[in-house]
Amino acid sequence: MSGSGNIVGYANEQQRKDQRRAVENTFVVIDGTLCQVSNISLKGFLCVGYKGASKEGDEIIVEELLMANDSRIRINAQAIILRVDATTKEMVANFVDMSSKTFDTLEKMMMLRPVSDKGDRLT
Numbered sequence: 001m002s003g004s005g006n007i008v009g010y011a012n013e014q015q016r017k018d019q020r021r022a023v024e025n026t027f028v029v030i031d032g033t034l035c036q037v038s039n040i041s042l043k044g045f046l047c048v049g050y051k052g053a054s055k056e057g058d059e060i061i062v063e064e065l066l067m068a069n070d071s072r073i074r075i076n077a078q079a080i081i082l083r084v085d086a087t088t089k090e091m092v093a094n095f096v097d098m099s100s101k102t103f104d105t106l107e108k109m110m111m112l113r114p115v116s117d118k119g120d121r122l123t
Contacts, residue, residue, distance in 0.1 A: 025068035
């Protein structure tokens with residue numbers, strides 16, 4: 001067989017390097033509207049039910065996380081939308097700027113530790 005040299009691959013920007021955690025009963029608040037989080041990481045999240053007008057490339061502010069026990073955690077983290085699917089109402093965004101307190105909050109969530117004294121954690 002001669003070396004046809006066909007190589008199939010992907011661009012580096014498509015390689016996921018973050019560890020996402022699948023979640024249930026967790027929501028983000030964006031522009032005052034709830035969107036259910038399917039998975040989240042220190043880098044970003046996927047949510048379902050997004051009804052906002054923002055589109056791919058737009059910057060958004062993730063105002064709060066609404067946890068399974070109904071507690072709200074204000075994070076005010078800036079994110080950029082990577083993908084919006086109008087049919088499935090899915091939206092993927094990466095955080096681009098956050099405070100150290102917000103980073104600590106997300107890190108606790110990833111480690112399944114309580115985020116506050118109320119015992120809220122990812123489920």
